Amino acid sequence: MRHLLTTQTLSRDEAVAILDTAEDMAEVSDREIKKLPTLRGRTVVNLFFEDSTRTRVSFEVAAKRLSADVINFAAKGSSVSKGESLKDTAQTLHAMGADGVVMRHAASGAPHTLASAGWIDAGIVNAGDGTHEHPTQALLDAFTIRRRLHGDASRGLGLDGVRVTIVGDILHSRVARSNLWLLRTLGAEVRFIAPATLLPVGIEGWPVEFGVDLDAAIAEGPEVLMMLRIQAERMHAAHFPSEREYAREWGLTDARLARLPANTMVMHPGPMNRGLEISSAAADSAKSTVLEQVANGVAVRMSVLYHLLATGEAS
Numbered sequence: 001m002r003h004l005l006t007t008q009t010l011s012r013d014e015a016v017a018i019l020d021t022a023e024d025m026a027e028v029s030d031r032e033i034k035k036l037p038t039l040r041g042r043t044v045v046n047l048f049f050e051d052s053t054r055t056r057v058s059f060e061v062a063a064k065r066l067s068a069d070v071i072n073f074a075a076k077g078s079s080v081s082k083g084e085s086l087k088d089t090a091q092t093l094h095a096m097g098a099d100g101v102v103m104r105h106a107a108s109g110a111p112h113t114l115a116s117a118g119w120i121d122a123g124i125v126n127a128g129d130g131t132h133e134h135p136t137q138a139l140l141d142a143f144t145i146r147r148r149l150h151g152d153a154s155r156g157l158g159l160d161g162v163r164v165t166i167v168g169d170i171l172h173s174r175v176a177r178s179n180l181w182l183l184r185t186l187g188a189e190v191r192f193i194a195p196a197t198l199l200p201v202g203i204e205g206w207p208v209e210f211g212v213d214l215d216a217a218i219a220e221g222p223e224v225l226m227m228l229r230i231q232a233e234r235m236h237a238a239h240f241p242s243e244r245e246y247a248r249e250w251g252l253t254d255a256r257l258a259r260l261p262a263n264t265m266v267m268h269p270g271p272m273n274r275g276l277e278i279s280s281a282a283a284d285s286a287k288s289t290v291l292e293q294v295a296n297g298v299a300v301r302m303s304v305l306y307h308l309l310a311t312g313e314a315s
């Protein structure tokens with residue numbers, strides 16, 4: 001693999017290999033000295049044209065734990081705000097000797113452009129592009145599910161037969177898309193639940209069951225309930241009557257939390273709108289994997305950087 005742009009083309013073997021290496025990286029993160037010399041002399045650029053907390057910081061930590069030199073580049077405060085193009089930005093990074101570029105951009109497809117245009121000779125990681133994909137979020141979600149289900153016996157396993165219900169703003173969610181492709185590749189059964197206005201046009205042609213009734217989905221006792229953030233910043237029209245109505249129909253309220261089976265895990269990629277798509281009690285409950293997802297993100301991103309930059313295997 002040279003780049004990681006999507007989960008759609010990852011094979012099961014490639015995905016399991018990334019998750020297994022992340023297990024090794026998690027062990028490194030548990031040590032007193034949390035460092036490997038693997039990427040010594042390599043330069044990783046975090047190129048963020050959109051805001052981020054978890055993804056940007058965890059890629060920085062991941063690259064530093066692998067001994068890479070890290071350059072953090074945010075569009076705000078850079079020459080991009082003076083109108084510099086993606087091509088000129090990329091060529092500047094190339095001149096600085098970037099070996100890997102972790103890119104977040106509001107435009108769907110921007111990391112693909114960077115990977116294919118020939119402006120820079122570096123491994124490109126998609127850290128979230130518009131409403132398109134967020135592959136490392138899906139990988140860390142899969143890692144988190146696998147670890148909760150199988151613990152120390154996770155290595156080599158997929159997620160065969162695991163029922164995952166993804167709820168909320170599917171329309172704008174790159175997390176839902178990357179998770180759908182990856183979870184299916186790993187053998188999970190995925191269902192989307194959302195108001196009809198927040199389901200993408202043409203979803204009938206996607207390889208996923210979908211519906212609008214969260215209570216019915218909860219009654220079926222999924223092993224995983226993944227709540228998505230309402231992405232108000234991407235909404236240019238009213239998709240539901242009010243926040244109160246949304247929380248009542250599609251939020252993980254305290255009452256719905258109480259109806260979940262004991263072993264259901266509650267996931268959220270963050271940042272959370274507490275009281276809207278998820279109640280505080282649900283977010284902070286023992287079922288919640290929210291902070292595990294953040295911690296696992298470092299190990300998974302170490303693994304991705306390793307596969308791209310140390311072995312040259314990624315594509």
Ligand code: CP
Nearest residue numbers: 052053054055269270
């Ligand atoms: N989950 C996620 O991508 O969070 P950030 O926007 O904080 O990176």
